[in-house]
Amino acid sequence: MVKKIVISFPGESAGRSLTYELVKDFDIKVNILKADMELSRGGKLVVELDAEPEQIERAIAYMEQSGVEVSSVGSKIRHNSELCIDCGACTSSCLAGALSIQAPDWKLKFDPDKCVVCKLCLGSCPLGLFEIEFT
Amino acid sequence: MVRSYEEINDKIRKGKAVVLTAEQVSEMAKTMSPKEILKKVDVVTTGTFGAMCSSGAILNFGHAQPAIRMERIEINGVPVSGGLAAVDTFVGATDCNPANPKYGGANIIEDLINGKELILEAWGKGTDCYPRKHIKTTISLDTINEAILSNPRNAYQNYNVATNTTDKIKYTYMGTLLPNMKNASYSTSGELSPLLNDPECRTIGLGTRIFLCGTQGYVTWNGTQFNTSKPVNEFGVPIGNTRTIAVAGEMREMNTRYLRAAYYKRYGVSLFVGIGVPIPILDEDMAARVSIRNCQITTNVQDYGHNYDHLGTVTYEQLQSGQIEIGGKKIHTAPMASLARAREIANILKQWIEAGQFELTAPVRPMPTNRSLKGLEEKIF
Ligand code: SF4
Ligand code: SF4
Numbered sequence: 001m002v003k004k005i006v007i008s009f010p011g012e013s014a015g016r017s018l019t020y021e022l023v024k025d026f027d028i029k030v031n032i033l034k035a036d037m038e039l040s041r042g043g044k045l046v047v048e049l050d051a052e053p054e055q056i057e058r059a060i061a062y063m064e065q066s067g068v069e070v071s072s073v074g075s076k077i078r079h080n081s082e083l084c085i086d087c088g089a090c091t092s093s094c095l096a097g098a099l100s101i102q103a104p105d106w107k108l109k110f111d112p113d114k115c116v117v118c119k120l121c122l123g124s125c126p127l128g129l130f131e132i133e134f135t
Numbered sequence: 136m137v138r139s140y141e142e143i144n145d146k147i148r149k150g151k152a153v154v155l156t157a158e159q160v161s162e163m164a165k166t167m168s169p170k171e172i173l174k175k176v177d178v179v180t181t182g183t184f185g186a187m188c189s190s191g192a193i194l195n196f197g198h199a200q201p202a203i204r205m206e207r208i209e210i211n212g213v214p215v216s217g218g219l220a221a222v223d224t225f226v227g228a229t230d231c232n233p234a235n236p237k238y239g240g241a242n243i244i245e246d247l248i249n250g251k252e253l254i255l256e257a258w259g260k261g262t263d264c265y266p267r268k269h270i271k272t273t274i275s276l277d278t279i280n281e282a283i284l285s286n287p288r289n290a291y292q293n294y295n296v297a298t299n300t301t302d303k304i305k306y307t308y309m310g311t312l313l314p315n316m317k318n319a320s321y322s323t324s325g326e327l328s329p330l331l332n333d334p335e336c337r338t339i340g341l342g343t344r345i346f347l348c349g350t351q352g353y354v355t356w357n358g359t360q361f362n363t364s365k366p367v368n369e370f371g372v373p374i375g376n377t378r379t380i381a382v383a384g385e386m387r388e389m390n391t392r393y394l395r396a397a398y399y400k401r402y403g404v405s406l407f408v409g410i411g412v413p414i415p416i417l418d419e420d421m422a423a424r425v426s427i428r429n430c431q432i433t434t435n436v437q438d439y440g441h442n443y444d445h446l447g448t449v450t451y452e453q454l455q456s457g458q459i460e461i462g463g464k465k466i467h468t469a470p471m472a473s474l475a476r477a478r479e480i481a482n483i484l485k486q487w488i489e490a491g492q493f494e495l496t497a498p499v500r501p502m503p504t505n506r507s508l509k510g511l512e513e514k515i516f
Binding site: 086089091101105120123124 | 186237306313318320399400405407457467469471472473474476
């Protein structure tokens, strides 16, 4: 399973070693989506953890024990419809069916309820009109 | 019955020309014969709005005091041609600075049309007549002399469908192709596409006046990679990439609703170009040509993951349904070119003609009739 979390920690080095531990000790694939670091004051990491649910649970328990704050995140995709040219390129990679374009009007339709935040559209729009937003 | 360009233009001037879009006439053709269509319709308008990499702009900056013979030129950090006299350049749509691959020639063209000021930096060796060696300044469409969109190859007649049989995702100019044929992409506007409505280019040649990015432009030559040698299906439609047109127009009159810079991931920059070509209904043959419907236009499905292998043939009706079947597998399809905006273009061109603002031109030079495509042979020295 893939779980997205926000890790808040006190110092930059702590964040670095933490992701290393997740990979090495818990055998979790870590994908850093966003990193907000401020040298002295610590920072925030938005990461995706990819592993079996039990591994992820153990890792989160471990992180909480070692004094970092873990919270789950929601993320959603934002589409800039004003600049959209209705080419349809983004619909090719949206297998969840959140993005569709069809007869009769051939205008792009985005149904956020169907979006599974796979993020494939981010790289598929030739005008770069998709953004990920963390909440 | 035959109809001449003069008769059509006379009707246009009197506001009496009957103009339909290619989609409207294809609908009409379900119940009417070419003979009846010829009687009723004078002009059919077409449209396309897709990424066309072989596009660019000719710019003339004017001379500085003291003058410079620009031999190396950058606009907003993008290197452009330094090989056109002292202060001319050609900005290729795909020109780019590898350090910043998302901003390229296409963006320069779009920014200029949007009225932006761009940074021009140029270097020359310094000559007796052009002593200056370096200049850094800003330019905009207001400060420079000519700004001519000049595209060597646009509006491909038909195009392949792209899919990917490998187990890896492929990022191509045909978009993101998912592994194991999970999707397929296609790129022309089918029955609305300009060169599919005049497949042998009987009415399209040098000098043909067209809609180009919001203004009136012209066909300036055959496009590069012009190819007449591909097989033709039972409805007279060439299968695969065949004819193309070269076009030019005044950038100051253009509108970025119909010209847009694009960036394809791990491929590079390209330019969406909006083109609409009017097709005069001169005789029954032309009436039959413009009657073509999506179910009669076929194209090849190719494997962009492996050597462009041929995987099958489909119609635009199937492609536009959202799903095709190749080797028993159902594949999700997606367009790459905007049909919505292609329709808008065909409708604007229709309005221009109906309002008497746009007359048709007979080709000054016809398109080539016997062209095949050469490859590039590698030679080792
Ligand atoms: S993130 Fe994935 S599911 Fe959501 S719109 Fe983009 S491609 Fe579709
Ligand atoms: S790829 Fe981008 S421009 Fe094209 S339809 Fe999707 S959002 Fe619009």
